Amino acid sequence: MTDHAKITAEGVNVFYGAKQAIRNVSLHVRQDEVTAFIGPSGCGKSTFLRTLNRMNDTIAGARVEGDVRLDGEDIYARAMDVVQLRARVGMVFQKPNPFPKSIFENVAYGPRIHGLARSKAELAQIVERSLQRAGLWNEVKDRLSESGTALSGGQQQRLCIARAIAVDPEVILMDEPCSALDPIATARIEELISDLRGRYAIVIVTHNMQQAARVSQKTAFFHLGELVEYGDTSAMFTNPREERTKDYITGRYG
Amino acid sequence: MTERQPTDWRAPAMQRRLRRRYAAERRFRLLGLAAILASAAFLAFLLVSMVARGAGGFVETRVALPLDLSDVRIEGARLMGPGADLALAGAGLENAVDRAADAAFAPAGGAAILSDGAWLVVRDAVKRDPGLLGRRTVLDVPVATEIDIARKGRGTPEAEASVRRLGDRLSSGLNTDFFAGADATDPTRAGIWGALKGSLLTMAVTMALAFPIGVLAALYLEEYAPRNRVTDVIEVSINNLAAVPSIIFGLLGLAVFLGTFHLPRSAALVGGLTLALMTMPVIVIAGRNAIKAVPPSIRDAARALGASRVQVVFHHVLPLALPGILTGTIIGMARALGETAPLLMIGMRAFIAAPPDRLTDPATALPVQIFLWSDEVSQGFVEKTSAAIIVLLVVLLAMNGLAIYLRNRFETRW
Numbered sequence: 001m002t003d004h005a006k007i008t009a010e011g012v013n014v015f016y017g018a019k020q021a022i023r024n025v026s027l028h029v030r031q032d033e034v035t036a037f038i039g040p041s042g043c044g045k046s047t048f049l050r051t052l053n054r055m056n057d058t059i060a061g062a063r064v065e066g067d068v069r070l071d072g073e074d075i076y077a078r079a080m081d082v083v084q085l086r087a088r089v090g091m092v093f094q095k096p097n098p099f100p101k102s103i104f105e106n107v108a109y110g111p112r113i114h115g116l117a118r119s120k121a122e123l124a125q126i127v128e129r130s131l132q133r134a135g136l137w138n139e140v141k142d143r144l145s146e147s148g149t150a151l152s153g154g155q156q157q158r159l160c161i162a163r164a165i166a167v168d169p170e171v172i173l174m175d176e177p178c179s180a181l182d183p184i185a186t187a188r189i190e191e192l193i194s195d196l197r198g199r200y201a202i203v204i205v206t207h208n209m210q211q212a213a214r215v216s217q218k219t220a221f222f223h224l225g226e227l228v229e230y231g232d233t234s235a236m237f238t239n240p241r242e243e244r245t246k247d248y249i250t251g252r253y254g
Numbered sequence: 255m256t257e258r259q260p261t262d263w264r265a266p267a268m269q270r271r272l273r274r275r276y277a278a279e280r281r282f283r284l285l286g287l288a289a290i291l292a293s294a295a296f297l298a299f300l301l302v303s304m305v306a307r308g309a310g311g312f313v314e315t316r317v318a319l320p321l322d323l324s325d326v327r328i329e330g331a332r333l334m335g336p337g338a339d340l341a342l343a344g345a346g347l348e349n350a351v352d353r354a355a356d357a358a359f360a361p362a363g364g365a366a367i368l369s370d371g372a373w374l375v376v377r378d379a380v381k382r383d384p385g386l387l388g389r390r391t392v393l394d395v396p397v398a399t400e401i402d403i404a405r406k407g408r409g410t411p412e413a414e415a416s417v418r419r420l421g422d423r424l425s426s427g428l429n430t431d432f433f434a435g436a437d438a439t440d441p442t443r444a445g446i447w448g449a450l451k452g453s454l455l456t457m458a459v460t461m462a463l464a465f466p467i468g469v470l471a472a473l474y475l476e477e478y479a480p481r482n483r484v485t486d487v488i489e490v491s492i493n494n495l496a497a498v499p500s501i502i503f504g505l506l507g508l509a510v511f512l513g514t515f516h517l518p519r520s521a522a523l524v525g526g527l528t529l530a531l532m533t534m535p536v537i538v539i540a541g542r543n544a545i546k547a548v549p550p551s552i553r554d555a556a557r558a559l560g561a562s563r564v565q566v567v568f569h570h571v572l573p574l575a576l577p578g579i580l581t582g583t584i585i586g587m588a589r590a591l592g593e594t595a596p597l598l599m600i601g602m603r604a605f606i607a608a609p610p611d612r613l614t615d616p617a618t619a620l621p622v623q624i625f626l627w628s629d630e631v632s633q634g635f636v637e638k639t640s641a642a643i644i645v646l647l648v649v650l651l652a653m654n655g656l657a658i659y660l661r662n663r664f665e666t667r668w
Binding site: 113 | 481562574
């Protein structure tokens with residue numbers, strides 16, 4: 001299993017000040033799969049997601065213990081460059097958060113700060129390819145200079161995905177990417193996730209169990225900061241090993 | 255226990271309560287309207303009285319003076335170049351003008367009805383047209399301040415008699431000296447340009463220091479500094495500094511810039527430094543609020559793409575916060591522009607008869623000039639004071655207009 005693992009986490013604990021948000025979580029994220037994190041509100045799934053690209057570093061008082069590796073490299077090692085790590089591990093947030101700039105500038109920003117394009121033409125090519133992969137190109141190709149914030153919510157979220165793709169990451173973390181969207185926009189994002197599978201390792205946090213069942217191959221169920229169960233999505237939804245998992249996915253609580 | 259009756263919405267008590275609620279709303283609206291009308295009336299009164307009193311300051315009275323300059327002899331070559339003023343003064347031009355006035359206006363008061371600066375007008379005319387020397391001519395020259403005031407309708411009986419005698423030899427024109435000159439003892443020659451230039455130089459120093467330091471301090475405190483006791487103390491200190499009376503900053507400037515660093519007294523440089531101390535906390539507070547208003551999701555988005563902290567700040571946070579920072583800065587600068595007390599402390603209340611050319615030249619500022627003129631005994635300075643206030647208000651309005659323009663120009667919605 002480890003030979004396919006993109007990210008390995010061993011014995012991870014996360015503290016916010018004195019409060020422990022994550023207790024001894026270990027799991028592997030495979031390169032060619034979509035991994036879903038499910039669980040009730042406040043169970044720590046988003047916190048755990050944010051340990052994978054060190055976004056917790058920006059929260060005052062947050063402390064991470066344990067071993068998290070990307071391709072075998074310890075991402076909490078002193079030698080790890082956070083800026084480069086976040087370029088390799090992209091992230092899409094719960095609420096669409098395009099920059100208040102043009103659509104083109106939104107996508108071009110990442111490649112520009114990392115110096116990925118040697119010419120304007122190359123940059124335009126990266127922008128076009130990213131928007132195409134995010135399934136947004138046909139809708140916005142004639143108005144790239146318009147503001148990204150003028151798009152609809154679903155389009156904004158796909159713009160954010162295009163923005164993340166543009167820096168050519170290896171992993172994409174999605175923190176409840178559809179919770180602010182209507183069902184049609186949600187369906188488009190789910191389609192997009194399926195299209196992107198294989199090219200990027202994808203980790204998605206979701207409240208919606210049907211969504212987890214539809215898009216993911218592996219599912220992790222978190223409860224009160226613990227990883228209760230982790231395994232193949234199909235197995236977990238048809239035949240959960242743990243009583244708590246069964247109660248949650250059948251709607252007993254959460 | 256009895257069953258609760260269903261609410262009767264038509265009961266008289268209910269109707270009364272409803273009427274009272276509407277009456278309260280009407281009262282509140284009327285009070286608000288009255289407050290707005292009262293403040294508008296005060297503002298209108300201020301503007302009308304300032305303009306009514308100050309408009310005269312922009313106009314000067316001139317008298318047609320018949321001149322015979324054939325006695326004034328001077329070589330043509332000396333009328334060229336920088337030595338011309340001195341050459342003409344040496345050639346007795348002033349005496350010639352006085353004699354001409356004595357001859358022409360003897361019953362009205364002779365040379366006494368001319369402004370001290372009348373012969374300077376003749377001098378400038380000669381410089382423009384050297385042919386005036388050696389022939390008879392008639393020039394419009396400014397009159398003394400008593401005559402000027404009498405013509406505008408507020409003079410003494412004697413001066414008014416002179417005005418009647420001079421009759422249609424008097425005329426009015428735009429007082430260009432007022433816009434081009436500096437302070438003078440004779441109100442007809444006193445100008446605002448010296449003080450305005452002093453104010454502009456002072457503001458330039460204030461802006462150059464307070465804006466970058468204030469913005470960088472605000473950025474550091476919001477984006478970098480850890481939240482702990484030290485930053486709490488700094489925050490409270492900055493808030494307190496913004497509330498310190500301005501004269502205290504004047505004392506500080508006096509002690510530090512003049513006492514310790516021995517910078518020149520009454521210089522625009524020292525005025526600017528002192529006002530920068532006063533303006534900086536205002537910019538820091540406005541800047542921090544503007545930076546706080548930038549949504550954290552934008553910072554997250556940039557960070558998640560691998561932007562470094564400096565890139566997050568300068569590519570995203572600062573551009574989005576800039577309209578707010580600029581608005582706060584210009585309000586702080588407008589306050590500094592109108593500030594008198596600290597400038598008095600560092601000696602910018604001296605009589606400065608020439609506009610400053612360098613930052614270290616002795617200078618004065620608009621509000622200080624207004625203060626100095628309002629203290630003068632001579633009647634002529636009353637309208638100069640009001641005219642200077644109009645100039646100050648126009649500069650302030652221009653600054654606030656700029657603030658509104660910048661805010662609309664750079665504002666981004668998300």
